[in-house]
Amino acid sequence: MSFLELKDLRIHFPTDDGLVKSVDGLSFALERGKTLGIVGESGSGKSVTSLGILGLHKGGRAKISGEIWLDGEELVSATPEHVRTLRGKKMAMIFQDPLSAMHPYYTVGQQIVEAYRIHHPVGKAVARKHAIDLLGRVGIPQPDRRVDSYPHEFSGGMRQRAMIAMALSCDPELLIADEPTTALDVTVQAQILDLMRDLQQEFDSALIIITHDLGVVAELADDILVMYGGRCIEYGSASDIFERPEHPYTWGLLGSMPRLDRERTDRLMPIKGTPPSLINVPSGCAFHPRCAYEPRTDGKATTKVPDLLETEGGHLVRCHLSKDERRGIWENEIKPTLESA
Amino acid sequence: MSQSTESLLSVQGLEKHFPITKGLFQRQVGAVKAVDGLTFDVVKGETLGLVGESGCGKTTTGRLITRLIEPTAGKIVFEGKDISHMSQGDLRPLRRDMQMIFQDPYSSLNPRHTVGAIVGAPFRIQGVKTEQGTKKAVQEILELVGLNPEHYNRYPHEFSGGQRQRIGIARTLALKPKLIIADEPVSALDVSIQAQVVNLLEDLQNELDLTYVVIAHDLSVVRHISDRVAVMYLGKIVEIADSAMLYKAPLHPYTNALLSAVPVPDVKRRTQRDRIRLQGDVPSPINPPPACRFHTRCWKAQEVCRTVEPPLAELLPGHQVACHFPENTPQDAGPAEPVAAAGDAGDQGIAPGVINPVS
Structure with a gap:
C-alpha cells in the first residue's frame, strides 16, 4: 500500500438548499518523496479534499465516507483525538494566506515553538533554538532576531516562508500546500517554489500542491490530478497531462491560458459557460454543458457519469469519448491551435 | 487596433x-x-x-x-x-x-x-x-x-x-x-x-x-x-516598449527577472530553463533606494547605479529603458550571470568600488 491512499472519498455537506457534494468519490495514491498537483477551478472540491485528509471536517456537519490511509492507518474512522496527534507531526498544511493563518498577537517564534512543543516534550529554550534553525533554513535573514517579530x-x-517553517517544525511526512503562492508576486513565487522543491528533496516527504495555476504544477508536480465538480476527471504524470491530455476540460484549461513560452495567439480559447454549482451538479458527465464534444457521445454524456478509466500506463480519464476519438481530437484539433502562432 | x-x-x-x-498635530514625518x-x-x-x-x-x-x-x-x-x-x-x-x-x-x-x-x-x-x-x-x-x-x-x-x-x-x-x-x-x-x-x-x-x-x-x-x-x-517606469519587443528582448534587468520568474506550463522545460532569481523583497516606497531603485536587487549593479539615477532613454526606436547596463544590447556580451544580489538589507551585499562603466 502507498504512503497515502484515498479510496472513494466522499465529503458532503447538508445545507438548507440541498446536499453539497464537494468531493464525490475521489481515489488516488501518493508515495513518499513524490509531489501530486491537484488542479481545478473554485468549487471543484480541491481544498475540501485537503482539509478532509487533515481531518479538519471532523466534528462539523460534513458527511464523510470512504477511506483515507496514511502510512497504514485509516483516518476516516479514527477518532478526532487520534487524528489530532497526527496533525502537525505526521501531516501538515501550508495555507494560502499566511496573514490570516497566523495569529497576529503572537510572535512568529512563539507560534512555531507552540507547534513543536505539542508534539515534543522539550523545554522552551530548545524549542526556540529549533524555531531559529527552521527560520534560517527557509531563508529568512537574521533568524535569531526575526524569531521575535x-x-x-x-x-x-517572508510570512509564507515562516508558514512553511511552521509546517515543517515537526518533520511531517505529508505536506499539503493549498494555493501556497497565489497571494505572492511572481518573483517571490519563484523563490517559494524553489524553496519547496529543495525542502521536499531534503525531507523526502510526500507533497500535495493544490492550485488553479497550471504553471505552478508544471514546475513542481510529478503527478497531476484534475478535478471538476467534486470528481477527478483526469489523472496522470505531468507529461501525460501537459503533452497528451485526453479530457476536454483539460484541453479547455490549456487553451484558456495565455502563455509566455509560445508565440502570442490572436485569441484565447475559453471554455464556454461557468463551473457548476455543487448543489445541482449536471446529470451524467458534470462537464457536458460546457463540452464542445458532447454531441459526439450520442447523448450518453447527459445521462451516465463516465467511469474513470485507464488509457495507458497510469493515465486515467473520465470521458465518454473513446480513446481513439480523444487522441484524434487532441492531435488534429487542439494541439495545432495551441501551438500555432 | x-x-x-x-x-x-x-x-x-x-x-x-x-x-x-x-x-497630536498630525505633523508630517x-x-x-x-x-x-x-x-x-x-x-x-x-x-x-x-x-x-x-x-x-x-x-x-x-x-x-x-x-x-x-x-x-x-x-x-x-x-x-x-x-x-x-x-x-x-x-x-x-x-x-x-x-x-x-x-x-x-x-x-x-x-x-x-x-x-x-x-x-x-x-x-x-x-x-x-x-x-x-x-x-x-x-x-x-x-x-x-x-x-x-x-x-x-x-x-x-x-x-x-x-x-x-x-x-x-x-x-x-x-x-x-x-x-x-x-x-x-x-x-x-x-x-x-x-x-x-x-x-x-x-x-x-x-x-x-x-x-x-x-x-x-x-x-x-x-x-x-x-x-x-x-x-517602486513608483517609476523602468521600461516601456512595444509588447512584442519587450517580451522578446527586455532591456531592463528587472523586466528580464520578472519574465523569467513566470512559471511556464511546460514539463520538458522545467529543468532546462535558465532562471534569474531575485533575492529579497521590494524595498519600502517610504524610503526608496537612491539613484537606480532596483540596484539593491540587481545582479549587474555597479557604483554608478548607487549614485546616478538612470534616465528613461529611448535606446531602440519605441523602446525606452531606465538602466545604466541594459540587457540584450550589442554591448551586453552573452547572457547575464545570475549572481545572487544583496538582500533587502540594502547595499551591503556588493563590495563598492567595482566600477565598470559601459562606454
Missing part, C-alpha cells in the same frame, strides 16, 4:  | 506622495512615494499594459489618471485638457469619456441595486437621455457583454464571478467612453472565465474603438492584450 512585521514572501 | 499617432492621454512627471503623519515621476502617452485605440509587483504604484497610477485622487505634482492631459487639478464638478462631464473597470466584482457592485439600476446609473448621473429610454439602452449593453437582457431586474448575488465582472464592464461601457482603465480586470476570476473576459475586452475594443490602460500583475495576460507595456518598479 510579529507576523505583520514580515513581508508577504 | 488602429495605429494613429494622436495621443488620447498624456502623463508628464506624475507624482503622488501620501503623507505619513505623527502625533515622511511620505509614501507611491508614484514618483511617470511620463507616458496613451495613443488612441491602443492598449497600454502597466505591470509590476505589488506596491509598485500601478493601482495609484490608475486612480490618478481617472482623477479619483489628486496628484502631488505633474500633469495629466486628457484629450488636450489638463485635468491634473480640475475640480470634481468640472471633471464630471469628462467622466463620460473615461471609465474604470475594477478588480473585485464582489465589492464593486452595490448588492442592494438591481443590474438595471447599476448599469443604468451612468445615464442617470450624467443626465443622458436615450431615444427609447434607459431600460432599452441598458438591455442593449447587457447583450453586448454577453449577459441575458432579461436579467435586468436581478441582483448581483444571483450571478457568478465572471458574470459580475461582465456587469461591471457593462456599466463601464454604458456611455461609450473613449478611455477605459482596467485595474486587474481578470485576476479575481477562474482560469476558464479569465479567457472569456479577456476575449470580451478585445472584441469590445475592436467594435467600439476603445483605448485601454490595463493594470495587471499577470505578465502573460498583459502580453496577450497589450500593444505596449510599461514595467513599473
Whole structure:
C-alpha cells in the first residue's frame, strides 16, 4: 500500500438548499518523496479534499465516507483525538494566506515553538533554538532576531516562508500546500517554489500542491490530478497531462491560458459557460454543458457519469469519448491551435 | 487596433506622495512615494499594459489618471485638457469619456441595486437621455457583454464571478467612453472565465474603438492584450516598449527577472530553463533606494547605479529603458550571470568600488 491512499472519498455537506457534494468519490495514491498537483477551478472540491485528509471536517456537519490511509492507518474512522496527534507531526498544511493563518498577537517564534512543543516534550529554550534553525533554513535573514517579530512585521514572501517553517517544525511526512503562492508576486513565487522543491528533496516527504495555476504544477508536480465538480476527471504524470491530455476540460484549461513560452495567439480559447454549482451538479458527465464534444457521445454524456478509466500506463480519464476519438481530437484539433502562432 | 499617432492621454512627471503623519498635530514625518515621476502617452485605440509587483504604484497610477485622487505634482492631459487639478464638478462631464473597470466584482457592485439600476446609473448621473429610454439602452449593453437582457431586474448575488465582472464592464461601457482603465480586470476570476473576459475586452475594443490602460500583475495576460507595456518598479517606469519587443528582448534587468520568474506550463522545460532569481523583497516606497531603485536587487549593479539615477532613454526606436547596463544590447556580451544580489538589507551585499562603466 502507498504512503497515502484515498479510496472513494466522499465529503458532503447538508445545507438548507440541498446536499453539497464537494468531493464525490475521489481515489488516488501518493508515495513518499513524490509531489501530486491537484488542479481545478473554485468549487471543484480541491481544498475540501485537503482539509478532509487533515481531518479538519471532523466534528462539523460534513458527511464523510470512504477511506483515507496514511502510512497504514485509516483516518476516516479514527477518532478526532487520534487524528489530532497526527496533525502537525505526521501531516501538515501550508495555507494560502499566511496573514490570516497566523495569529497576529503572537510572535512568529512563539507560534512555531507552540507547534513543536505539542508534539515534543522539550523545554522552551530548545524549542526556540529549533524555531531559529527552521527560520534560517527557509531563508529568512537574521533568524535569531526575526524569531521575535510579529507576523505583520514580515513581508508577504517572508510570512509564507515562516508558514512553511511552521509546517515543517515537526518533520511531517505529508505536506499539503493549498494555493501556497497565489497571494505572492511572481518573483517571490519563484523563490517559494524553489524553496519547496529543495525542502521536499531534503525531507523526502510526500507533497500535495493544490492550485488553479497550471504553471505552478508544471514546475513542481510529478503527478497531476484534475478535478471538476467534486470528481477527478483526469489523472496522470505531468507529461501525460501537459503533452497528451485526453479530457476536454483539460484541453479547455490549456487553451484558456495565455502563455509566455509560445508565440502570442490572436485569441484565447475559453471554455464556454461557468463551473457548476455543487448543489445541482449536471446529470451524467458534470462537464457536458460546457463540452464542445458532447454531441459526439450520442447523448450518453447527459445521462451516465463516465467511469474513470485507464488509457495507458497510469493515465486515467473520465470521458465518454473513446480513446481513439480523444487522441484524434487532441492531435488534429487542439494541439495545432495551441501551438500555432 | 488602429495605429494613429494622436495621443488620447498624456502623463508628464506624475507624482503622488501620501503623507505619513505623527502625533497630536498630525505633523508630517515622511511620505509614501507611491508614484514618483511617470511620463507616458496613451495613443488612441491602443492598449497600454502597466505591470509590476505589488506596491509598485500601478493601482495609484490608475486612480490618478481617472482623477479619483489628486496628484502631488505633474500633469495629466486628457484629450488636450489638463485635468491634473480640475475640480470634481468640472471633471464630471469628462467622466463620460473615461471609465474604470475594477478588480473585485464582489465589492464593486452595490448588492442592494438591481443590474438595471447599476448599469443604468451612468445615464442617470450624467443626465443622458436615450431615444427609447434607459431600460432599452441598458438591455442593449447587457447583450453586448454577453449577459441575458432579461436579467435586468436581478441582483448581483444571483450571478457568478465572471458574470459580475461582465456587469461591471457593462456599466463601464454604458456611455461609450473613449478611455477605459482596467485595474486587474481578470485576476479575481477562474482560469476558464479569465479567457472569456479577456476575449470580451478585445472584441469590445475592436467594435467600439476603445483605448485601454490595463493594470495587471499577470505578465502573460498583459502580453496577450497589450500593444505596449510599461514595467513599473517602486513608483517609476523602468521600461516601456512595444509588447512584442519587450517580451522578446527586455532591456531592463528587472523586466528580464520578472519574465523569467513566470512559471511556464511546460514539463520538458522545467529543468532546462535558465532562471534569474531575485533575492529579497521590494524595498519600502517610504524610503526608496537612491539613484537606480532596483540596484539593491540587481545582479549587474555597479557604483554608478548607487549614485546616478538612470534616465528613461529611448535606446531602440519605441523602446525606452531606465538602466545604466541594459540587457540584450550589442554591448551586453552573452547572457547575464545570475549572481545572487544583496538582500533587502540594502547595499551591503556588493563590495563598492567595482566600477565598470559601459562606454
